[in-house]
Amino acid sequence: MTVLAATVITGPAHAGAVVGGTVDITVTPSGFTAPETVRAGALTLNVRSQDPQGAWIGLVRLRPGVGLEQYLEHLRQAMDDDPATSVAGGRAVAEDVVMLGGAAAGHVPAAVTTVVAPGRYHLVDFRDVQEPDFARRVRSLRVVGPAAGARTPSPAPAVIKATDSGFVAPRRLVSGSPVLVVNRSSQFNEAMLMPVRPGTTPADLDAFFAGTGGYPFTAGPTGVVPMSPSRAALLTTALPPGEYALVTWVRNLRTGRMLAQEGMRELVNIIPADGSTP
Structure with missing residues (x-):
């Protein structure tokens, strides 16, 4: 099995381009900021939460023909307390997007590295699903190629x-x-x-x-x-x-x-x- 390893190139956690494999995300009760563009390859999300409720930052890619609002509505259903609604929403979410993971962080920061190909993605804090401005809190992320920098071998985790x-x-x-x-x-x-x-x-x-x-x-x-x-x-x-x-x-x-x-x-x-x- 290939071990994921990212080239660590620091960048600002605000709108703009990041030429590298690491994105620093700080989550507050009002949301979070993220770059608009990163390079393809191994991408690390460094997530730190200043929200007492923590943060669940996930990276998703919409499947062809699926709109963001459609996915967000299904996501709300998937996280409903009613099992029937949650299952129906979860099945729809599975059809709407490819989920690439991301970091859940609370009192301790967390970093998650995943591999991304060129394309359009979205960063979502699943903790915000019930917020009235949930759609405005989602951040679009454009991944451009080819991958920047060389990968560094790492010990098997x-x-x-x-x-x-x-x-x-x-x-x-x-x-x-x-x-x-x-x-x-x-x-x-x-x-x-x-x-x-x-x-x-x-x-x-x-x-x-x-x-x-x-x-x-x-x-x-x-x-x-x-x-x-x-x-x-x-x-x-x-x-x-x-x-x-x-x-x-x-x-x-x-x-x-x-x-x-x-x-x-x-x-x-x-x-x-x-x-x-x-």
Whole structure:
């Protein structure tokens, strides 16, 4: 499997052209700014949130014949609390766009690297779906080719796979080290790391998702937002060492239930960069 690696060329986080592979995005309660143009190739989204609710910045590409307003309306439906509406919206979203992932960031910044070909894309903060000015908060991104700069080989990262049978993931991840997230499932999916209370067990997660147990999480998610099937993205984030739940909040587009309710959840230990026990 090819390891994603980006040429890091810094640029302004405001309208204009960025000649390189890194975009810095700071999210506030009123939205975010982003460049209008980047080069094709490996693109890294460095996301930092100043919004107490966090940020879920995703990169999407509309399929031919699909308008932005159509996609945004389907996205609103996909994130509805009613399962029937959510499934119908989710199925429509899957037909509307190719989802290339992106970064969920809360109290800790996160960087996600994905590969983009030339074309027109959109950056969306999924947290803003219910905002009345949601459409105005979406940022258009034009990717031009050929790719700029040379790629630098990087060590093989840890790998998290989302499959139709659940997550396949290491029991331990090193804080600050890159993790390759691969969607091998049959629908769009995500990989979120959420800190849990000390001593949380798999049975505790089972009880929570069954509706019979308490809330085990101590903070919001950090990770990779939804990607289409067969897509991959490289996540880098310096989460504090400790116990985390690896979960997805996406619904199964066949059953209407959250995939996490159907067993797509794991406990993961994040250890310090020096490998010591937290």
